[in-house]
Structure formats: C-alpha cells, structure tokens
Amino acid sequence: xxxxxxxxxxxxxxxxxxxxxxxxxxxxxxxxxxxxxxxxxxxxxxxxxxxxxxxxxxxxxxxxxxxxxxxxxxxxxxxxxxxxxxxxxxxxxxxxxxxxxxxxxxxxxxxxxxxxxxxxxxxxxxxxxxxxxxxxxxxxxxxxxxxxxxxxxxxxxxxxxxxxxxxxxxxxxxxxxxxxxxxxxxxxxxxxxxxxxxxxxxxxxxxxxxxxxxxxxxxxxxxxxxxxxxxxxxxxxxxxxxxxxxxxxxxxxxxxxxxxxxxxxxxxxxxxxxxxxxxxxxxxxxxxxxxxxxxxxxxxxxxxxxxxxxxxxxxxxxxxxxxxxxxxxxxxxxxxxxxxxxxxxxxxxxxxxxxxxxxxxxxxxxxxxxxxxxxxxxxxxxxxxxxxxxxxxxxxxxxxxxxxxxxxx
Numbered sequence: 001x002x003x004x005x006x007x008x009x010x011x012x013x014x015x016x017x018x019x020x021x022x023x024x025x026x027x028x029x030x031x032x033x034x035x036x037x038x039x040x041x042x043x044x045x046x047x048x049x050x051x052x053x054x055x056x057x058x059x060x061x062x063x064x065x066x067x068x069x070x071x072x073x074x075x076x077x078x079x080x081x082x083x084x085x086x087x088x089x090x091x092x093x094x095x096x097x098x099x100x101x102x103x104x105x106x107x108x109x110x111x112x113x114x115x116x117x118x119x120x121x122x123x124x125x126x127x128x129x130x131x132x133x134x135x136x137x138x139x140x141x142x143x144x145x146x147x148x149x150x151x152x153x154x155x156x157x158x159x160x161x162x163x164x165x166x167x168x169x170x171x172x173x174x175x176x177x178x179x180x181x182x183x184x185x186x187x188x189x190x191x192x193x194x195x196x197x198x199x200x201x202x203x204x205x206x207x208x209x210x211x212x213x214x215x216x217x218x219x220x221x222x223x224x225x226x227x228x229x230x231x232x233x234x235x236x237x238x239x240x241x242x243x244x245x246x247x248x249x250x251x252x253x254x255x256x257x258x259x260x261x262x263x264x265x266x267x268x269x270x271x272x273x274x275x276x277x278x279x280x281x282x283x284x285x286x287x288x289x290x291x292x293x294x295x296x297x298x299x300x301x302x303x304x305x306x307x308x309x310x311x312x313x314x315x316x317x318x319x320x321x322x323x324x325x326x327x328x329x330x331x332x333x334x335x336x337x338x339x340x341x342x343x344x345x346x347x348x349x350x351x352x353x354x355x356x357x358x359x360x361x362x363x364x365x366x367x368x369x370x371x372x373x374x375x376x377x378x379x380x381x382x383x384x385x386x387x388x389x390x391x392x393x394x395x396x397x398x399x400x401x402x403x404x405x406x407x408x409x
Contacts, residue, residue: 005019005021005022007019007022007024008021010022152184153180154184155181155184158178158180158181159178159181159190159191159194161174162174162177162194162198166194166398167398167402168402171198171201171202174198175198178194178195178198179195187218188218189214189216189222189225190222192211192212192215193212193215193224195211196215196225196228196229196232197228197395199211200228200231200391200392200395201395203338203339205232205236206236208228209229212225216229221252223249223252223253226245226248227257227258227261230242230245230246230249230258230262231390231391234264235331237268239266239269239272242261242262243262243265246261246262246265257389260389326356327356327357328353330352330353330356331363331366333349334346334347334348334349334366334370335366337349338366338370343371343373343374344374347367347371347374350366350367350370351367354367361386361387361388361390361393362387362390362391362392362393364383364384364386364387365383365390365391365393365396365399366392368380368381368382368384368387368396371383372403377403377406377407378407380403381400381407384396384403
C-alpha cells in the first residue's frame with residue numbers, strides 16, 4: 001500500500017503520521033494511490049471515502065517530477081521518521097522550558113516584591129509594641145535591685161548553717177560559717193562552744209579546749225561547755241584538768257556522764273601515780289645494785305684448789321625499758337595515721353586499743369570515721385551505732401542519722 005501527501009504529492013512512509021517535506025498530517029491529507037485502491041478492493045477492504053481519491057500513478061509521477069523530493073539514499077525511512085519525531089519532541093521541550101522560565105521569573109518577582117513590602121511595612125505592623133520597648137521598664141527594676149542593700153547573714157543563720165554542715169560532715173565549711181558568726185558577735189558563748197565541737201570532730205583537741213574555755217569565760221553558768229571541755233582534756237590525757245573541770249561542773253549541777261568521766265580521770269591519775277612510784281622504786285633498786293661492792297676473791301694457796309670467781313648478781317632487767325603501748329597511745333597513733341590518710345593503719349591501732357579498753361565506746365566512733373573514709377559505709381554505720389556513751393556519743397548519733405539516710409534504712 002502506498003500513500004501520497006495531498007499537499008505536496010510526496011510518497012508517505014507506511015507508518016508516518018506527517019509528511020516528511022511539508023509536515024502535513026497524513027490523517028487529513030493522505031490519499032491512496034489507484035493501485036493501492038485496487039489491491040485493497042481485491043482483498044475485500046473498503047477504503048474510507050474521505051481518504052480515497054482517483055489519483056493515478058501517472059499523475060503522482062507528474063507531481064513528483066514537478067516537486068523535488070528530498071530523499072537521501074543513505075537514510076532509511078525509519079531514520080527519517082525518527083528524526084521527525086525528534087524534531088517534534090524538541091519543539092515541545094522548548095515550549096516547556098519557556099513556560100518554566102516564565103514561571104520562575106514570576107516567582108522571583110513575587111518573592112522580591114513581598115520582601116520589599118514586608119521591609120517597608122515592618123515598622124507599621126509592630127508599631128503597637130514600640131512604646132513598651134521605648135519605655136524600657138526593666139531599667140527601673142534593675143536600679144531598684146541595685147539600690148537595695150544586701151543584708152548580711154545574721155549570727156543565728158550562720159550558726160544554723162554551721163550545724164547543718166557539721167551534721168553532713170562538711171567540717172571546713174562549718175568552721176568557716178561559725179568563725180564569721182564569731183566575728184559578727186564575739187560575745188556569744190554558744191558560738192565558741194559550737195566551734196569547739198567542730199574542732200573536736202577534726203581531732204584538733206587543743207584548739208577545741210581553748211574555745212570551750214572561752215565559752216565558760218563568757219558565761220560561768222554555761223554548763224553545756226563543761227562536759228565537752230572535760231572530754232577534750234581527757235583526749236589530751238590531761239587528767240588533772242579533767243578533774244578540775246568536772247568538779248566545777250558537778251558543783252553546779254549533777255550529771256551522770258560527767259561523774260563517770262571524773263571517776264575515770266581519777267583512776268588514770270592513780271595509775272600514773274602508782275606507775276611513777278613503781279618506776280622510781282625500780283630506778284632506786286637498779287642504782288643500789290650498780291653501787292653494790294663486788295665480792296673480793298679469796299687468796300689462792302698452793303694446797304687449796306682455785307675457787308671460781310663469784311660474780312655479783314646481775315640486776316634484773318627493768319621491764320619499763322620497753323614500756324607496753326597503752327590504749328591511749330594507740331588511739332593517738334591511730335589519729336595521726338587518720339590525719340595522714342593511712343586509714344587502714346588507723347583502724348589497726350583503734351582495734352588494738354579497743355581490745356585493751358573494751359569499755360571505751362569512743363573508740364567505736366573513731367573506727368567509724370576511718371571506715372567511712374575508706375568507703376565502708378555499712379561498717380561505719382555499725383561502728384557509730386555502738387558508740388552509745390563517751391566523748392563522741394552525740395556526734396556518733398548524728399552520723400548514724402546521716403548514714404541511715406544514705407543507706408535508706
């Protein structure tokens with residue numbers, strides 16, 4: 001089957017929808033040749049009247065002679081059709097590109113106009129808020145705050161803070177707070193007593209005795225300072241001062257614990273006195289034995305055999321040359337090791353002292369301090385709980401409450 005273009009008379013490709021030369025659509029301008037019409041009539045196909053004409057092959061040839069046909073022998077009909085489609089697609093892409101460019105330009109223009117209008121009308125839009133910003137209400141508030149004098153903490157506030165820090169074990173901060181309270185009012189005996197308690201917790205017994213004595217100096221009837229002062233002197237092994245302070249306090253008011261401290265101090269003084277007497281007696285005996293005249297040897301006669309020399313009796317070794325370490329000495333050694341950070345060594349000394357003086361419950365408190373520093377919270381809690389009496393009984397109970405919260409008991 002062959003078709004020709006009704007516009008230019010060019011033979012059309014079998015599957016072409018446009019004329020290759022004039023680009024006329026074949027659906028409206030394509031005509032069937034006479035030979036093709038005959039063939040289709042023989043095959044029983046009735047061509048559409050609108051698309052069929054009576055053009056003969058000679059007429060087509062005449063048209064082809066008059067109209068130059070551009071047909072390259074090197075280009076096949078399928079390539080020609082492909083190039084036509086490519087041209088059509090290229091025109092469509094150009095149209096899409098032009099439309100996209102126009103839309104982009106419009107978007108940029110609209111965006112630019114919006115930004116310009118927003119910048120111009122920005123002041124008008126936020127104009128109601130301007131007066132509030134212009135008045136700057138925060139400045140008077142700042143001036144009022146700056147003009148208000150900062151009230152320093154009172155003595156009571158500083159004392160309460162020191163008590164709280166002491167209960168929590170923050171001794172440095174507690175000492176700092178109570179010293180500020182003393183600077184504000186040096187006439188308060190309670191402040192000196194609290195400072196002494198803090199120093200006792202830090203095992204600074206000598207400094208603690210000075211503060212307790214200052215509190216008693218300010219108020220002779222301040223009985224709360226007598227007992228800790230006696231306990232601090234007991235730790236320093238100044239038993240004569242313990243007896244003096246305890247007698248003064250007991251003359252004002254009877255106290256069972258202070259009476260016990262007084263009896264213990266008297267016993268220690270008696271021991272020291274007897275030990276001194278014994279040492280003095282042994283010293284005199286040793287001197288007497290050293291001054292004893294040696295026995296002269298008998299003259300040797302020829303008939304009499306020589307007798308062995310009689311040596312003077314050697315003095316017995318005095319055991320006091322290497323004195324036995326007392327519980328008090330072990331406690332002092334343990335405190336020194338504790339202050340130096342040797343908590344295990346301090347525990348060994350405290351436990352050895354506890355074996356010598358099992359009735360001294362203050363050792364349990366010292367053991368608790370070293371255990372807590374070593375990280376054994378449960379062991380420290382148990383040790384503090386065993387300290388029911390003695391110098392550190394009140395401090396031990398405070399530590400028990402604090403560690404109970406930490407252990408959630």
